[in-house]
Amino acid sequence: MNAPQQGFKERADAALKNAVLKIAIDRTTGNAERKRAVAIAAFPEFQAARARGRAIKDHVIAHLDHYLEMFERNATAAGATVHWASDDAEARAIITRICLEADAKLVTRAKSMLGEEIGLPHALADAGIERVETDLAEHIIQLAGERPSHIVWPAMHRTREQVAILFKEAHHPPPAADDPATMVQSARRELRAKFLGADVGISGANFLVADTGATCTVTNEGNAELTTTPPRIHIVTAGIEKLVPSTAHAFALLRLLVRSATGGEMTQYTTFHCGPKRPGDADGPEEMHIVLVDNGRTRMLADEFRPMLRCIRCGACMNHCVVYRQIGGHAYGGTYPGPMGAVLTPVLDGLAQSRDLPHACTMNGRCAEVCPVEIPLPTLLRAWRTRSWRERLEPRSVRAALGLWAMAARRPWLYLLGSRIGVRALRLFGRRGWIGSLPLAGGWTAYRDMPRPSGRTFMEQYRAGQAGRAGQTGRETRK
Incomplete structure (x- = not known):
């Protein structure tokens, strides 16, 4: 069993280092994903059945x-x-x-x-x-x-x-x-x-x-x-x-x-x-x-997590979760793993002990897409993040970093200047088109590489593209 003194990050780190675990997860979740896709394709009434299932659960919860x-x-x-x-x-x-x-x-x-x-x-x-x-x-x-x-x-x-x-x-x-x-x-x-x-x-x-x-x-x-x-x-x-x-x-x-x-x-x-x-x-x-x-x-009936009571425990959300499929269930530390566990564990164990779980989500929305009773899991996970911020459970370093980002975001000239400097500085860490390690971002680069940026910000590339299209239009007009 997981050592109780370990936190989510330590358990996830151990899981990512376990090559055999990755094989086991891929075998099961990959097979489940394929079988579900075939079953849904053969069931043209699925969306109607899904709407009815949600209505049944919501009716029961209301009464x-x-x-x-x-x-x-x-x-x-x-x-x-x-x-x-x-x-x-x-x-x-x-x-x-x-x-x-x-x-x-x-x-x-x-x-x-x-x-x-x-x-x-x-x-x-x-x-x-x-x-x-x-x-x-x-x-x-x-x-x-x-x-x-x-x-x-x-x-x-x-x-x-x-x-x-x-x-x-x-x-x-x-x-x-x-x-x-x-x-x-x-x-x-x-x-x-x-x-x-x-x-x-x-x-x-x-x-x-x-x-x-x-x-x-x-x-x-x-x-x-x-x-x-x-x-x-x-x-x-x-x-x-x-x-x-x-x-x-x-x-x-x-x-x-x-x-x-x-x-x-x-x-x-x-x-x-x-x-x-x-x-x-x-x-x-x-x-x-x-x-x-x-x-x-x-x-849960009286707060924003009420929709979680619809859950029928099918496991589809975790079978399609990019995080769960990398670390498995034990890394979550609670009874329920995956996206539904990241919502339920703070209810059962308290947010202070499990605030890392909502923050582990990539917010890609795949879990909500496959949920048979349409639980808005990303919305509920964002609600936990908001509550964590309001209750001041975030580390001081995180609050300070977000404060600096907010200050820059409210000043477009400063944000654009910082973006230009940042994308050009990142190129210094790239090798063969990828960045394998990066200061202050070890948690990201320890298990994945980042694409080396082009050296221009999105806005710079967008403006260049617009200028190119304008020039092409001008030439066609002169013709």
């Missing part, structure tokens, strides 16, 4: 109290017990209490980023309860002792070759070969007894259906079904923003979620859980508990 009460009422009528957690500590306490009261020794867990957000893995360990991650990628990172690096592919930072080494060390017997099919069979063999022997199964929820009280999970492995069905107790953890009015609305969003996340039309398993086992049911848990977690979400 969140109404749908929360409706969901609790219907989930309770279906036999589930609904718990409310105002923050991560309360959520952990509720879940561990349920497990301890059930005398649970073994807990299986399906992938849930909310569980990571509230620190559930550590809470279960502190309570002396064995936790087994059942998602294949989560199984990998549990063996490696790491945190997820992506919200859809938690182990995307690991290459197949690295996974083979982990499995050979941890699986008994070890896999006979290191091809993907053999390693998957080895993981299934390892996990099968855990599935059947668990006392409690814990899952997240992609959607909470208000008019039925059901929870919805989507997976491609079937591990969520094996996590939630055999144990005596099923615990669902979900953020309060996961609500949708009805099953039809859930499917409208599923059309967006799956195409944006994996490039498919539908996941292999889409399951709705509505209460515990009933008389006559062949299987299912004896108890179902749903823990609804706020943890800063109601604060």
